[in-house]
Amino acid sequence: MKKVLLVLTVLFVVLLGGCGSSKNEKVIRIGGNAEYKPYEYLEGNKVTGFSIDVVFKIFENLGYKIEYTNMSFEGLIPALETGKVDVLTGLTPTDERKKFVDFSEKYYVGRQIAIANKSNPIEKVEDLKNKKIGVQLGTLQETLAKQIEGADVILYNSFTGAIMDLNSQKIDAIIISGEVKNEYLGNNPKLYEIGRIEDNESKGIAIVFPKGQEDLIEKVNIEINKMKDSGELDKLADKYFGE
Numbered sequence: 628m629k630k631v632l633l634v635l636t637v638l639f640v641v642l643l644g645g646c647g648s649s650k651n652e653k654v655i656r657i658g659g660n661a662e663y664k665p666y667e668y669l670e671g672n673k674v675t676g677f678s679i680d681v682v683f684k685i686f687e688n689l690g691y692k693i694e695y696t697n698m699s700f701e702g703l704i705p706a707l708e709t710g711k712v713d714v715l716t717g718l719t720p721t722d723e724r725k726k727f728v729d730f731s732e733k734y735y736v737g738r739q740i741a742i743a744n745k746s747n748p749i750e751k752v753e754d755l756k757n758k759k760i761g762v763q764l765g766t767l768q769e770t771l772a773k774q775i776e777g778a779d780v781i782l783y784n785s786f787t788g789a790i791m792d793l794n795s796q797k798i799d800a801i802i803i804s805g806e807v808k809n810e811y812l813g814n815n816p817k818l819y820e821i822g823r824i825e826d827n828e829s830k831g832i833a834i835v836f837p838k839g840q841e842d843l844i845e846k847v848n849i850e851i852n853k854m855k856d857s858g859e860l861d862k863l864a865d866k867y868f869g870e
Contacts, residue, residue, distance in 0.1 A: 653690055656713045656714075657686070657696070658711070659696070659703070659715060659717075660697065660698060660703060662786070663676070665806060665868065666804070666807065674697065677863055677867040680866075681735075682714075682717065685834070685854070689850065696712055700785070704718075704724070704728060708837060713837075717734070717735075717832035718832060721770065729841075730836070732851050733831035734833060737805055737830070738806075739771055740803055740820055740822070741820070742818050743819060744793055746817060755799075756776045758775075758778060759778075759781060760775065760798065760802060761783055761792060762783070762801065771802055786811065794815060
């Protein structure tokens with residue numbers, strides 16, 4: 628009987644020890660939109676991409692276990708504000724967004740491109756005036772499209788719908804990230820690049836935080852600068868963007 632009690636006591640202690648270690652484990656809940664290749668996308672059931680490699684590496688270096696949630700683009704900031712996730716993989720730090728959330732330093736600066744259909748050609752970016760332009764809802768591209776004189780801006784939940792409508796000539800053009808457009812142009816031979824849209828607002832992407840996370844942001848910024856100084860960010864950009 629004593630031996631049985633001893634075994635039960637040992638098991639109980641082991642179980643308590645296991646519970647204690649899981650409670651002490653640091654977990655970061657990361658939200659993103661995995662429809663933005665090569666920044667963030669799914670290969671089978673696994674999320675991958677430039678932003679995923681950068682952001683996951685940063686929080687792993689800070690000792691966090693990562694839990695990732697794929698969600699709609701327009702739902703990202705609301706999910707952060709309501710505490711469903713702790714950070715977002717990356718958004719452009721515009722003045723409007725800064726009213727609601729905080730940002731790390733930028734970990735990449737990209738470019739914005741207009742694309743059109745060869746069956747309905749547009750010669751140059753200046754000719755986008757008064758055209759029907761498709762963009763993803765809530766993106767920097769939406770802001771840029773609305774700055775084009777006379778543009779009829781059509782909003783989509785994802786670029787897939789915009790590409791379909793551009794192929795069928797329901798819209799005249801799309802504004803899209805320069806790093807993302809290669810994937811779509813490669814799969815849609817009717818489409819071509821018009822040119823670069825000048826972005827006079829905040830360029831680049833940064834990790835997004837709810838208000839009041841200054842200490843964590845400082846730690847993340849240190850990791851971003853380490854990756855810049857070591858050349859690791861450049862290597863990842865070359866891997867995904869061919870730069």
